Amino acid sequence: MSETHEDIEVLIKKMAEDLRDHLARSGITDPVMVGIHTGGAWVAERLHRLLDLEQPLGTLDISFYRDDFTRIGLNPQVRPSHLPFDVDGRHVILVDDVLSTGRTVRAALNELFDYGRPATVTLAVLVERDGRELPVQADVTGRHMALRRNQHVKLSGPDPLELKVQDVD
Amino acid sequence: MNFPGNWNTMQLDAQGRLRHFLTVEGLPRRILTDILDTADSFVVVGEQPVKKVPLLRGKTIVNLFFETSTRTRTTFELAAKRLSADVLNINVSTSATAKGESLLDTQKNLEAMHTDMFVVRHQHSGASHFMAQHAAPHVSIINAGDGQHAHPTQAMLDMLTIRRHKGAFDSLCVAIVGDILHSRVARSQIHALNTLGVGEVRVIAPRTLLPVDIESLGTRVFTSLSQGLAGVDVVIMLRLQKERMQSALLPSEHEYFQRYGLTEEKLALARPDALVMHPGPINRGVEIASSVADGPQSVILRQVSYGIAVRMAVMSMAMGRSPGARETAAKEPE
Numbered sequence: 001m002s003e004t005h006e007d008i009e010v011l012i013k014k015m016a017e018d019l020r021d022h023l024a025r026s027g028i029t030d031p032v033m034v035g036i037h038t039g040g041a042w043v044a045e046r047l048h049r050l051l052d053l054e055q056p057l058g059t060l061d062i063s064f065y066r067d068d069f070t071r072i073g074l075n076p077q078v079r080p081s082h083l084p085f086d087v088d089g090r091h092v093i094l095v096d097d098v099l100s101t102g103r104t105v106r107a108a109l110n111e112l113f114d115y116g117r118p119a120t121v122t123l124a125v126l127v128e129r130d131g132r133e134l135p136v137q138a139d140v141t142g143r144h145m146a147l148r149r150n151q152h153v154k155l156s157g158p159d160p161l162e163l164k165v166q167d168v169d
Numbered sequence: 170m171n172f173p174g175n176w177n178t179m180q181l182d183a184q185g186r187l188r189h190f191l192t193v194e195g196l197p198r199r200i201l202t203d204i205l206d207t208a209d210s211f212v213v214v215g216e217q218p219v220k221k222v223p224l225l226r227g228k229t230i231v232n233l234f235f236e237t238s239t240r241t242r243t244t245f246e247l248a249a250k251r252l253s254a255d256v257l258n259i260n261v262s263t264s265a266t267a268k269g270e271s272l273l274d275t276q277k278n279l280e281a282m283h284t285d286m287f288v289v290r291h292q293h294s295g296a297s298h299f300m301a302q303h304a305a306p307h308v309s310i311i312n313a314g315d316g317q318h319a320h321p322t323q324a325m326l327d328m329l330t331i332r333r334h335k336g337a338f339d340s341l342c343v344a345i346v347g348d349i350l351h352s353r354v355a356r357s358q359i360h361a362l363n364t365l366g367v368g369e370v371r372v373i374a375p376r377t378l379l380p381v382d383i384e385s386l387g388t389r390v391f392t393s394l395s396q397g398l399a400g401v402d403v404v405i406m407l408r409l410q411k412e413r414m415q416s417a418l419l420p421s422e423h424e425y426f427q428r429y430g431l432t433e434e435k436l437a438l439a440r441p442d443a444l445v446m447h448p449g450p451i452n453r454g455v456e457i458a459s460s461v462a463d464g465p466q467s468v469i470l471r472q473v474s475y476g477i478a479v480r481m482a483v484m485s486m487a488m489g490r491s492p493g494a495r496e497t498a499a500k501e502p503e
Contacts (some may be wrong), residue, residue, distance in 0.1 A: 064214070064223070064224050065224075069489050073486075074207060074224070078207060081213065110223065111222075114222075115217065115219070
């Protein structure tokens with residue numbers, strides 16, 4: 001099963017509209033956006049353009065904040081996080097490709113707070129699936145996917161973007 | 170220098186990942202590149218408002234220094250603290266070893282306190298190798314300099330400095346100048362440069378400070394600084410130990426500086442964009458002139474910053490290993 005590039009671009013446009021509504025309802029102006037490496041950063045690039053945000057896009061690599069580091073080791077391809085703005089007191093839109101267990105978001109929040117204390121954090125994800133292990137929920141979701149436990153959804157990109165569901169052993 | 174057993178059986182685990190870091194010699198290029206890539210990311214951590222990541226939270230690292238080195242110990246301590254580990258500094262002059270306890274007894278006692286890593290500096294070649302042979306399965310040993318044998322993290326911070334300033338290694342000509350004979354740093358640098366595929370490694374020193382078999386390590390030998398510096402991209406100056414003067418291997422500091430000291434005039438023989446490096450602490454006016462040490466081509470202070478990042482990389486690579494899934498570590502299984 002896979003979603004085509006066109007389907008994903010439509011999903012991201014819908015996410016941008018939902019984000020606009022969410023920010024308006026919450027009274028948030030001038031937010032900053034941060035994408036989580038790697039897929040989250042690809043989705044964030046598009047959302048950042050569609051929302052026409054003033055501040056440059058930030059990126060987070062959560063490798064140094066993973067809770068399973070001693071079990072699976074360090075990813076040698078860590079890309080440095082880059083937050084080209086002051087996080088203190090800002091309204092941050094955190095973007096990821098897939099929300100599953102919630103552990104990536106937890107790690108991203110930990111890292112974000114090492115840069116400062118944001119006023120709010122809004123979570124936007126392209127795909128939300130079940131399997132949460134932590135109490136994390138998205139404010140804006142592209143789509144929900146009902147998957148079996150042995151299924152894995154992966155975003156490939158950056159251009160074109162493609163979502164693939166695969167069975168894992 | 171030969172020690173019993175295979176270095177890489179000792180240094181790498183069954184999955185080929187770094188377990189101990191005892192020497193650069195014999196390690197595959199893949200591991201050295203991984204160290205440099207990981208260190209690159211840690212350089213940024215040092216520039217953040219909160220200079221700390223939680224990677225080694227709950228781990229206890231022991232700096233076991235049998236030989237004084239404030240600079241190396243400090244950078245290891247800072248590296249461990251930036252990884253959120255707890256650090257124990259064992260001062261050998263007040264330790265049980267000074268009262269006659271063996272190295273192995275010291276190690277086993279500290280392991281019994283649930284420590285996870287030893288950073289070892291020792292005046293005898295092979296001390297860290299010996300400790301690695303006897304280490305508990307969960308314990309890692311990092312060599313912070315042993316006798317005249319190896320100083321692998323110093324070599325890797327030099328490699329990081331070169332890569333960050335010069336990019337690829339293959340087209341570079343690197344000269345190492347000074348007391349090659351007694352230098353564990355030079356030995357490790359030569360192995361690292363060759364493994365990373367550098368274009369040419371030169372060693373420049375008086376005959377009395379050159380090992381007899383130095384060419385066999387893949388180096389080109391010069392006894393004249395002027396000739397050796399011609400066209401080089403990187404000049405690594407070594408620290409000259411005062412006791413070499415006293416043991417009559419050299420005539421005098423003044424004469425050494427005349428012949429092998431790096432001055433602006435001598436540096437002009439190298440490429441115009443040549444980097445000047447030194448492991449520190451510098452003997453100004455003995456191996457290097459102040460105007461060069463503080464000059465625009467010097468990256469000596471950058472080496473110090475990169476030293477912390479490299480040590481963070483090595484520590485986290487050695488601690489973050491268990492059977493299985495490094496391949497799946499790109500992100501959490503979603």
